[in-house]
Amino acid sequence: MKEEHQKGHGKTYKYGMVVDLDKCTGCGACMVACMAENNISFRKDDTNKLVSNFWMRVYKISNGLPFPDADISYIPRPCMHCEGHGHHHATPCVSVCPACATDYDHETGIVSQVYTRCFGCRYCMAACPYHARVFNWWDPRWPEGMEKYLSPDVSPRMRGVVEKCSFCFHRLQRARNKAYAEKRREIGEDEYQTACTEACPGGAITFGDLDNPEHKVCKLKDAPGTFRLLEKLGTNPKVYYTTTRDWVQKAADVYVGNEGNGVTPA
């Protein structure tokens, strides 16, 4: 049913991300860039994780060993834009939404969220294994004068709705608009990049079409040492991570001993 209303006429894309955890220094530039780009308001105390809104959040994990073996790693976490496995494309949040406010676009692989449609039941937040979704407990508010810096390309959210990372979808709309004005349809790799990708000073994030062999992400995602978060759940996320450190990879899949490769059959 879902696929039917999305026939589309053009080429399909599968946008995704590869994050090199060995290059991430945990500086948080991606979080700041994301908030500025997507009109995310902030709270008096954003260290309070119960109420703060972040679409991109950097987690810190440590191997728990004493010096000299102590090691830490940072994990930047946007929305994973899960594809799900098999025919039914069971993206966890999409499958539970009673309002059809969130949907999986088969032409781009982006999980959409229409805020005017959402009525804030928060099923999707419960369904998302990555905590990628946040709830607006209050109407957004900015310090006086800062409203002038808001982007008109990103629609504002109101109190009582769930919001999340859209892979800066408005940037794709902008890129398409430009392409159409030049009477073409294909979108190049450099025409559409997310704000976090551009902001990362270490170049840890690579973004592009996972299906297009000419895009960097396509090769990177197949390199050895590449994994996804909680892969065993079968959510089939489109954000890949890569590291040379074994313990990081194990921690990322909440690895507890002999569990097999984790991929659930479709």
Added chain:
Amino acid sequence: MSATEEEKKQIVAEGEPAQKHVPGEAAPEPGKPGTWEFLIAIPVFILGVVVCLFVGWVLFPAVLYCEKQQPIDFSHVVHQEAVDEGCESCHFFREDGSFSGIPKLENCSQCHEEAMGEHPEETRLIDEYIEPGKEIPWLVYASQPDCVFFSHAAHINMAELSCGTCHGSIGESDHTRPYQYNILTGYSRDIWGWNIAGIKKNTWDRMKMDDCAECHEEKGTNNACFVCHK
């Protein structure tokens, strides 16, 4: 269980009038109250319907929509002759593919720095906007809510639609028509359409989500939420 059933029976018994008209039995005698009451009921019922229809179809829309006039009575006919490149002199694509929309004051100043004729609207334009350098607060009939993304480039360059398909005859108008908006939502009346029954005769009569989606469906364009929404 049995108690409630008994209760029900009682209620039914009480609810039924004592002299209920049962088929087969004699009809109520003429002259008794009933006939003339019935005759009055018909006009009262019709009057009620008329009042309700009037409230619903005339009064409610009149209250629901507020009307405003455009700040300047702009004539497309006069200007179509004055410019060199037709519509594109004023409505064009910028380099980044975005649509310029309604021209800025700068455009008007190119010709109206000094009065060209004696039209009172032109005098007003110069005195109220061009002299003080104040942008004209045009009201956009087609304006969609904030959550909607629209691309003129996709429709004009790729789909090759004419402006009239969605905007009707504004491009050939000699006077600006009044702008109406819904007092509850603030949306332009052109979204819901001017026909209160929602009857659509032309493609530009209405531009709700379903109207966009209908054409997309017809032309085989993607109808995922993240095409028209942002």
